[in-house]
Amino acid sequence: MAKHILIAHDLSPEADIALCRAIQLAGQLRARLTLLHVASSQPSPALLARLRSAEEQTLASHLQGHPVQDVQLRLEVGSHPAELILQYISLGNCDLLVLGSHHRQPSTGFAGSVQERILEACPIPVLVAVDPAAPPYERTLVAIDFSPCASRALRAAWPLLPPGAQLHALHVQEVAGIHAEDNPDERAFQQSLFERFIGSEFTALPPRAVQFSHGFQSGERHDCLEAALASRRPQLLALGGHSRDALSERLLGSLTRHYLDNPPCDLLVMR
Numbered sequence: 001m002a003k004h005i006l007i008a009h010d011l012s013p014e015a016d017i018a019l020c021r022a023i024q025l026a027g028q029l030r031a032r033l034t035l036l037h038v039a040s041s042q043p044s045p046a047l048l049a050r051l052r053s054a055e056e057q058t059l060a061s062h063l064q065g066h067p068v069q070d071v072q073l074r075l076e077v078g079s080h081p082a083e084l085i086l087q088y089i090s091l092g093n094c095d096l097l098v099l100g101s102h103h104r105q106p107s108t109g110f111a112g113s114v115q116e117r118i119l120e121a122c123p124i125p126v127l128v129a130v131d132p133a134a135p136p137y138e139r140t141l142v143a144i145d146f147s148p149c150a151s152r153a154l155r156a157a158w159p160l161l162p163p164g165a166q167l168h169a170l171h172v173q174e175v176a177g178i179h180a181e182d183n184p185d186e187r188a189f190q191q192s193l194f195e196r197f198i199g200s201e202f203t204a205l206p207p208r209a210v211q212f213s214h215g216f217q218s219g220e221r222h223d224c225l226e227a228a229l230a231s232r233r234p235q236l237l238a239l240g241g242h243s244r245d246a247l248s249e250r251l252l253g254s255l256t257r258h259y260l261d262n263p264p265c266d267l268l269v270m271r
Helices: 013-029 045-063 081-090 112-121 148-160 184-204 221-232 254-261
Strands: 004-008 032-039 071-077 096-100 126-129 139-143 166-174 211-219 236-240 266-270
Touching (some): 004 081, 081 112, 139 148, 139 221, 166 184, 221 254
Parallel strands (some): 004 032
């Protein structure tokens, strides 16, 4: 369970949405919260004071009515915000990084390339928050395959859910839609493998008052996941951040990249 949440804040509206989620989770989990802002160049003392004042006001306005006991503000200076954020995480005292959805204006905040660099190298779960309301997660969907990073995504999502929440783990046997029912024996074999796999995964999760379910489908990954998103309407989608083609350990998977560009809800990504 997360004990120290880091929110990387770039003074953008997207970051304010992420801050709301970070505060909600810090209160729910009784975790420490650190707000990290990276200035692109060495500010003058007057500008530094204004930056600190702006972040303190942002924190104060979002903290009203939330039971977060331990909150810190940290300012860093550098032209490579992703590296500075990763460097802070490498100190080993953060359990969860929260980011806002990326945007295309690097002069005013984190561009997509910064977010992608963080996601490619971050050793802890990364939560990309897009829901301004930031209610506690009641419905979570995990795209699960047999990869270690997908298992880590499942384990990272589990403690973020309050009692009574629902988590559904969906595995897709990827075949072209027109061939989804062509080989029932292969489908049955794959499903039996998944049943054993997900049973072992569930057994390894800490006991919690969360409703766990799982499903197996054959078809195109994207289409099956889109159908599950439409029917289940999750508030959180958890994904492994790997490349299915294994071209490089530092390439995000195409499915993960798609949902980062078009987030249907909050996203939890785990390498």
